[in-house]
Amino acid sequence: MSCAHSYVPQLRARGYRMTPQRLAILHVLHHSGRHLSPSEVYEQARMELPSLTETTVYRTLDFLAENGLARPAYMGSGRLVYEIARHEHHHLKCRNCGHEMEVQHDLLKTLYRQLESETGYRLTDSHVTFFGLCSDCQKGE
Amino acid sequence: MSCAHSYVPQLRARGYRMTPQRLAILHVLHHSGRHLSPSEVYEQARMELPSLTETTVYRTLDFLAENGLARPAYMGSGRLVYEIARHEHHHLKCRNCGHEMEVQHDLLKTLYRQLESETGYRLTDSHVTFFGLCSDCQKGE
DNA sequence: TTTCTTATTGCAACTTTTTGCAATAATATA
């Protein structure tokens, strides 16, 4: 029934369990394909699993992010949103119309290397969201 | 008394007013020199201005950020923290010991240009925080 | 100085997110 079953092995491998709650939440993220806020996830997942609680949604999203199945992002609302994890990427969002596009992580590789050699840090991850005006909104100025 | 008076012209120029609340909050940010959470700002600013409310702290921090006097950052706690605005910069934080260092914005200039030419966007700003292991914590692995 | 305009604040109610803990249930093992 739910394509979300395909995530079971990834959890098992780390010693975690698949549950109806996680299944429902993964299912919602997987099919939406876009960024969802915790309350959007809650509303949608509740249709499949009415007993689901908000507490569990918050904890599960955090858990999925921690384990690489979901990606958290700050998209400028001041609140964290989540999407299903695919390839590693970042976001570029228009301050005017809200249009979003993905920025491939490869574009940051050079910067990562540069930072590592300058600081001695070994980089593991980052929170990156760029803001600007998309080409359409630039015309309308 | 408060060095924060030096911020008055920046507000006036934009048609805003200086108030005891803003003065107290700017003073706290200015002297701490590090990232503070809204509740830390509240606690400290209240010593100067006991009548200050939390609502005002949230609104003022947002206002100062909006007007370039403070800089907001997501430092991995999931919550927004603020520091007084100096030059434009980003942050690099150790996932292990929490040590933070600044990343000069110049380092991102090339990336900005590259993004602009590839996407057609005109970049205005970004939320950027890098995470990794500092050199000390790498040794201890 | 006094008056006027409106930016700003405080209050109270509300929404969002987090936390501790006891109860539950997913899986390994017998």
Place this chain on the structure above:
DNA sequence: TATATTATTGCAAAAAGTTGCAATAAGAAA
């Protein structure tokens, strides 16, 4: 299949952050 282990959930309460609106006060103008 039954039992044991412990990851996971739900509940209730707390903490963090937001919003609408009437009252206040900063600064411009008279």
